[in-house]
Amino acid sequence: MTTVPATHELEQFLTYIQQVFNDSSLQRLVLSKYVGSDTELERITIRPVKIKDESLLSFLYEYRTRHITKNHPITEAVALWQQWLGQDFKNAHLLSDAWEIQLSFSKKGKVLLNKHRNKNTTNNATDESLEHDNENDKKKPLAHDKQKPLAHDKKKHRFVEQSRPYLRELGITDNNGQIIPAMSRKWKQINKFIEVLSSAIDSTGIAHREEVHIADFGSGKAYLTFAVHDYLSAQLGVKTQVTGVELRQPLVDLCNQTASKLCLSGIQFEQGDVQHFAVRGINIMIALHACDTATDYAIHMGIRSGAEIIMCSPCCHKQIRPQLKSPSLLEPILHHGIHLGQEAEMVTDGLRALLLEANGYDTQVFEFISLEHTSKNKMILAQKRKIARDNSAILLQIKAIKEFYGITEHCLERLLKDNV
Ligand SMILES: C[S@@+](CC[C@H](N)C(=O)[O-])C[C@H]1O[C@@H](n2cnc3c(N)ncnc32)[C@H](O)[C@@H]1O
Numbered sequence: 010m011t012t013v014p015a016t017h018e019l020e021q022f023l024t025y026i027q028q029v030f031n032d033s034s035l036q037r038l039v040l041s042k043y044v045g046s047d048t049e050l051e052r053i054t055i056r057p058v059k060i061k062d063e064s065l066l067s068f069l070y071e072y073r074t075r076h077i078t079k080n081h082p083i084t085e086a087v088a089l090w091q092q093w094l095g096q097d098f099k100n101a102h103l104l105s106d107a108w109e110i111q112l113s114f115s116k117k118g119k120v121l122l123n124k125h126r127n128k129n130t131t132n133n134a135t136d137e138s139l140e141h142d143n144e145n146d147k148k149k150p151l152a153h154d155k156q157k158p159l160a161h162d163k164k165k166h167r168f169v170e171q172s173r174p175y176l177r178e179l180g181i182t183d184n185n186g187q188i189i190p191a192m193s194r195k196w197k198q199i200n201k202f203i204e205v206l207s208s209a210i211d212s213t214g215i216a217h218r219e220e221v222h223i224a225d226f227g228s229g230k231a232y233l234t235f236a237v238h239d240y241l242s243a244q245l246g247v248k249t250q251v252t253g254v255e256l257r258q259p260l261v262d263l264c265n266q267t268a269s270k271l272c273l274s275g276i277q278f279e280q281g282d283v284q285h286f287a288v289r290g291i292n293i294m295i296a297l298h299a300c301d302t303a304t305d306y307a308i309h310m311g312i313r314s315g316a317e318i319i320m321c322s323p324c325c326h327k328q329i330r331p332q333l334k335s336p337s338l339l340e341p342i343l344h345h346g347i348h349l350g351q352e353a354e355m356v357t358d359g360l361r362a363l364l365l366e367a368n369g370y371d372t373q374v375f376e377f378i379s380l381e382h383t384s385k386n387k388m389i390l391a392q393k394r395k396i397a398r399d400n401s402a403i404l405l406q407i408k409a410i411k412e413f414y415g416i417t418e419h420c421l422e423r424l425l426k427d428n429v
Pocket of ligand 1: 227228232254256257281283284296299
């Protein structure tokens with residue numbers, strides 16, 4: 010801890026920030042203890058973002074009743090910090106892969122710069138560079154830390170930060186920001202979901218839109234709804250409108266209360282059946298574990314709304330199973346109920362994927378989280394093609410597969426035909 014003139018400490022702090030921004034080890038910077046003229050502003054959380062290949066800083070202005078995000082290049086950001094720190098904000102907390110650095114301004118005008126190793130991660134390469142630049146700092150990394158092989162030190166990269174407020178509100182983390190053991194599967198599922206979504210967002214370029222609309226059908230307790238809202242608005246800095254649609258009114262009320270408790274704008278929950286959802290512009294359609302044919306209605310709604318990304322993880326495949334007539338060659342295999350169930354699931358989702366392909370989407374079906382975390386682990390991910398393609402061959406394949414299994418009706422196919 011040091012007490013030297015403000016300009017020196019501030020300059021040193023700004024040097025750290027630029028350094029960790031440049032070496033991509035910046036996790037976040039939080040400006041707090043606001044004493045400026047805006048009575049609503051509480052704090053600003055700043056994170057690195059990449060937009061159109063440009064590295065920027067996303068400033069999340071946290072007001073009492075709403076949040077606003079603005080992105081700035083590093084030079085602009087430094088100018089803002091120079092203007093604010095010590096004046097409007099009396100505290101700044103920087104978290105990088107290697108360091109935790111606190112800059113605070115006391116009422117008597119003293120400036121305190123406090124620097125610790127980040128206990129959650131140790132990245133020796135980053136430690137070295139910071140150590141050389143900070144001559145005043147007495148807290149050098151310990152010798153045994155330096156000898157640790159990097160591979161052992163490497164913390165598993167997560168797409169979602171454990172400290173996000175919605176995780177605590179939804180009961181995933183406790184008051185100390187630690188994952189509640191009983192929720193660790195949900196935590197892994199949320200991370201994997203955001204990981205898959207983030208790569209689809211990258212390849213479609215959705216993050217560059219002025220505003221992104223997302224619908225989550227069968228949102229339930231809304232773990233993923235809040236996660237997707239947080240990822241786009243807070244992490245990517247995109248103006249986002251998320252609507253969760255859920256049959257059960259008590260869950261809708263609970264989720265709306267959670268959103269207002271967290272002072273979030275751009276996220277709301279509606280009671281309703283996905284079947285009766287009024288078509289509106291949607292960029293991303295999500296349906297995780299929406300029961301049986303609710304998945305078909307959700308995919309249909311995604312296609313009709315022109316969604317660029319459709320992500321669903323189907324659950325319970327009741328429609329196709331009673332229709333399956335085992336081809337005689339397969340009879341000795343499919344007369345086992347478990348095999349028939351697996352076959353029904355594969356055919357239902359295989360046809361869904363083909364129908365998406367026929368309707369202008371590049372589609373993948375894959376295991377999105379390992380079976381040890383959930384039995385409902387299949388993901389259908391569809392991304393809208395930019396260039397239309399002849400779909401006649403796919404339609405013939407669908408027809409042939411239906412004939413082979415004796416299937417007379419597939420919900421999604423009927424919805425697309427009726428175009429209701
Ligand atoms: C298994 S939960 C999954 C919740 C959430 N998507 C998740 O993955 O955590 C399925 C939810 O879908 C809702 N649901 C089922 N059919 C629906 C429909 N037709 N329209 C709207 N919601 C539906 C149920 O009430 C339930 O809350």
